[in-house]
């Protein structure tokens with residue numbers, strides 16, 4: 606039986622970032638069920654470039670973008686201009702490889718699915734290891750998380766593919782630095798679709814919704830005349846938040862702990878920030894000669910005091926906005942069509958949309974006040 610100070614389950618961005626930080630002060634083993642890092646690449650990889658600086662990392666970037674155009678199928682649209690905070694598409698497997706190259710003394714075990722976690726022992730089919738600290742970074746599946754911290758997030762299902770299109774209709778990006786986001790109930794009931802240019806008529810095209818995503822995705826590819834290559838995707842956590850992110854000597858980070866932006870389900874940056882919060886709590890506690898369980902109390906308290914309420918508030922705001930968009934987005938896009946709005950931070954979508962709303966306060970309030978009254 607092996608022994609580690611800390612074991613981390615999952616080598617996605619959250620688990621790898623945590624290992625990179627914690628390996629400076631303790632002996633770490635990371636268990637990853639897949640045999641290769643970052644595959645299948647299930648994520649679009651869009652983040653705010655400034656957030657990478659905050660995290661002190663510079664992973665490989667596929668492309669950068671200045672505009673997001675939100676449109677319906679008829680081409681009525683609003684454009685957000687992110688002049689000061691450019692958006693980057695990360696090379697997702699590249700992000701994992703970049704972080705893995707910075708692991709220092711940590712040991713990464715690929716092809717090792719954790720099947721049991723408890724009483725200071727972790728088990729895969731072929732290994733057993735004892736630990737003082739376990740961190741679950743298993744992503745949106747929550748298989749192990751549910752046994753430690755029971756909670757039920759809201760999900761949508763996302764699918765996407767990298768493909769070519771030569772279509773020249775109103776839905777296609779007008780330049781290589783414009784991302785198109787489609788909200789239209791004729792295509793999707795609750796969520797949205799995206800078309801992200803990669804240059805030379807190549808696009809990353811995807812959508813997310815509560816049900817029937819494969820049929821809707823086929824429809825989308827037809828509308829923009831794109832080749833139907835093998836799609837990939839998965840569950841996207843879009844809201845809710847557990848009451849705690851630590852119990853005993855086990856902590857949860859990333860998607861598994863609900864660290865996502867509820868408006869879009871984006872969790873790359875939030876996941877790494879949760880890892881940073883946990884690592885800082887551990888490193889400072891160890892410096893003060895506190896125990897591992899004390900440092901987890903610090904992590905949990907900071908989460909409960911500063912993060913949880915914000916995520917909950919953003920989830921509610923996001924729910925209302927999506928509900929509004931579902932009910933009368935067509936009218937809103939028509940009334941605001943052609944509007945262009947400057948935005949500073951891609952990672953703060955709700956502020957961006959409220960800023961748009963404030964441009965036309967009366968039409969916005971008239972349309973949405975009945976919905977707001979009915980919202981519980």
Ligand SMILES: Cc1cc2nc3c(=O)[nH]c(=O)nc-3n(C[C@H](O)[C@H](O)[C@H](O)COP(=O)(O)OP(=O)(O)OC[C@H]3O[C@@H](n4cnc5c(N)ncnc54)[C@H](O)[C@@H]3O)c2cc1C
Nearest residue numbers: 615617619638648649650651719744763859860871872873
């Ligand atoms: C279609 C789609 C598009 C997305 N687009 C974006 C986007 O543009 N921007 C953004 O910020 N986010 C996006 N996301 C969300 C983003 O992918 C996640 O928020 C992010 O990957 C969370 O990182 P994580 O490390 O917490 O979990 P993950 O990246 O899911 O990593 C978890 C890892 O744990 C491993 N694992 C799970 N269970 C076990 C086990 N029992 N034993 C061992 N290993 C295990 C998994 O194999 C995986 O490698 C998208 C998601 C989808 C599905």
